[in-house]
Amino acid sequence: MKKIICLTVAVLLLACIALSAIACDNTTDLKSKDKNLGNYEGKKAVEGMSAFDIVMEAYSNFLKEPNYTRDEYFSFASSVATRDTHLTRKIVDGKVYNQEVIYGTGFDKGTCAKRFYYDGATANYFHNSKKSNVSYDKENGEFSVKNWGEFIPFDGDLQKELDELRYKITTYDIYDRSILSPTHDDGVYLTDGVYYCTIKIDCSDEKMKGVQRAALDEFLDLLSAKEEGFEIDDTTLDFAIQNIDGKYKFIIWRRHEKYSGKHSTGIRVSCEQTCISYYTYGDAVITSDDLLNLA
Secondary structure (H helix, E strand, C coil): CHHHHHHHHHHHHHHHHHHHHHCCCCCCCCCCCCCCCCCCCCCCCCCCCCHHHHHHHHHHHHHCCCEEEEEEEEEEEECCEEEEEEEEEEEECCEEEEEEEEEEEECCCCCEEEEEEECCCCEEEEEECCHHHEEEECCCCEEEECCCCCCEECCCCHHHHHHHHHHCCCCCCCCCHHHECCCCCCCCEEECCEEEEEEEECCCHHHHCCCCHHHHHHHHHHHCECCCCCEECCEEEEEEEEEECCEEEEEEEEEEEEEEEEECCCCEEEEEEEEEEEEEECCCCCCHHHHHHHC
16 A cells, blocks of 8 residues: 555656646737737837826826726646636725635645625625635636625725725836836827836836735745745736826736746746736626625
8 A cells, every 4th residue: 555655646746746847838819809909010109108107197096096897817827737717896986895706726725715894894705715615617627616605794804905905906016117028118099099018117126025025925825935046027017098088097007017036936937927907998897697695
């Protein structure tokens, strides 16, 4: 019996080594609905406009937006795990509704279906981490949840949760020009009434262990990795911004990251992840289907 167990462990270790050598063949393949996002080939930048400035102005407007829907897709791939996520968030005159479905494979243990609802006074939530309850059709990009269950009273830090859901668009600190990569292109490109631009973040070791510490900690947690030996390419945030009723507003933003680190098992793992968010304004409605037993 001992020989069988040892042989099985040896086979698993060899498989893991082979996977780590593969690196990141399962790259994320999220495509934007807008072919112009991040694509500036042959285009001339708008004179006098700055990518950093227009993004900051759009973000300032976003913080005050009373009604919007955020529809977001996230895809993470490494040689030992994958994670795909669909998030729907609705902000309606002080009310907050958030729904997220996560499907992981391999070493990823994050599979779950969860909802949160704040009616302006009290909050309730639902969280089901039973993997058999969630399925994902990668070919069609469709998530399914067998049973949403029922909301129960939220017992966490409510203000922290609301701040996270209402105001956060990324874990990175992007609010000062000092975070920009030396190869950042500050141009803004106008196509069919939409302004396209990219924020390229300096992800040097110095920045990640300093101003971007929160982002580094998030990576290490997702990767189950040690800080020593962690490496990441400069991250890009692509934006599509439109002037709506005299205000610059986010229409789409896409974040793309490639990084590597030593997994807790000792294997060096290379990873790639993409997140795309789509925003619509003025027509968000929290439905009875959203509210389950609270309706």
